[in-house]
Amino acid sequence: MQIRKLISDNCAAGRRMLAVLLDPEKTPLKALPPLCRILAESPVDFVLVGGSGYLADTGAFVRCLKEQMDKPVLLFPGDMSQFTPAADALLLLALLSGRNAEYLIGQHVKAAMAIRESGIETLPTGYILVDGGRTSSVERASRTRALTAPEEIAVTAVAAEQAGKRLVYLEAGSGAETPVSIGIIRQVRTLISCPLIVGGGICSVTQMQAAFRAGADIVVIGNHFEQHPADIRLFAETKEQSNRPSTQHTS
Numbered sequence: 001m002q003i004r005k006l007i008s009d010n011c012a013a014g015r016r017m018l019a020v021l022l023d024p025e026k027t028p029l030k031a032l033p034p035l036c037r038i039l040a041e042s043p044v045d046f047v048l049v050g051g052s053g054y055l056a057d058t059g060a061f062v063r064c065l066k067e068q069m070d071k072p073v074l075l076f077p078g079d080m081s082q083f084t085p086a087a088d089a090l091l092l093l094a095l096l097s098g099r100n101a102e103y104l105i106g107q108h109v110k111a112a113m114a115i116r117e118s119g120i121e122t123l124p125t126g127y128i129l130v131d132g133g134r135t136s137s138v139e140r141a142s143r144t145r146a147l148t149a150p151e152e153i154a155v156t157a158v159a160a161e162q163a164g165k166r167l168v169y170l171e172a173g174s175g176a177e178t179p180v181s182i183g184i185i186r187q188v189r190t191l192i193s194c195p196l197i198v199g200g201g202i203c204s205v206t207q208m209q210a211a212f213r214a215g216a217d218i219v220v221i222g223n224h225f226e227q228h229p230a231d232i233r234l235f236a237e238t239k240e241q242s243n244r245p246s247t248q249h250t251s
Helices: 003-012 031-042 058-068 101-118 137-142 148-162 182-191 204-214 222-225 233-241
Strands: 017-022 046-049 072-074 089-095 121-129 167-171 196-199 218-221
Touching: 003 121, 003 137, 017 167, 017 196, 017 233, 031 058, 031 233, 046 196, 072 218, 089 101, 089 167, 121 148, 148 167, 167 182, 182 196, 182 204, 204 233, 218 222, 222 233
Parallel strands: 017 046, 017 218, 046 072, 072 089, 089 121, 121 167, 167 196, 196 218
Antiparallel strands: none
16 A cells, blocks of 8 residues: 555545544553444544654554554654554654754664665655644654744745655644644645645644645544544544535645
């Protein structure tokens, strides 16, 4: 399965995508069977696995997921110690909103040979933290600050694409008080041509739909689904309705 081609084909068709983010430190293995049933029965496009902690066995978590459902599983690592070849692809994140070299290239160097030997598909991703009203776990772990100025956020996204990133990810942070603003999403969308991911603080279908209308190709939701897993069906079905020909839109 070529994840990059899948995303590209969906974007070309104007089909919006929904990803569910699971943190192995917050979701015990015993909670996966009922969760996987919901995921398997819902038109969710991807499952992202990752977090800012280092204690969980990401490999075991991914293998358990893949045994119980057939959704594509993408690694979303907060640290390259979370790398496992069991996933379908790896979001190779470069934290471009900060200047901590460890998260620009340091972590990548540490995992480079393991990634190479695994043969896993890599998706170079420009990761941009956007102020969501509270200090996120990513900010604390990376010792960087989220960006607040829309112009700086937009220019950083442009630089990411110019530097060869295949995806741009605007992140307000887990449990953000406010998601990435519609104005910022729209501005970034007009300036880049690569797929745009938006996550953090989205807790209603209205917010998800607004992000899609503004130009997000993939919306990622984690914290809300941790607290309300049954809502996965509602969000995924609403996303599918927005992809029907009568309401479909393009970036």
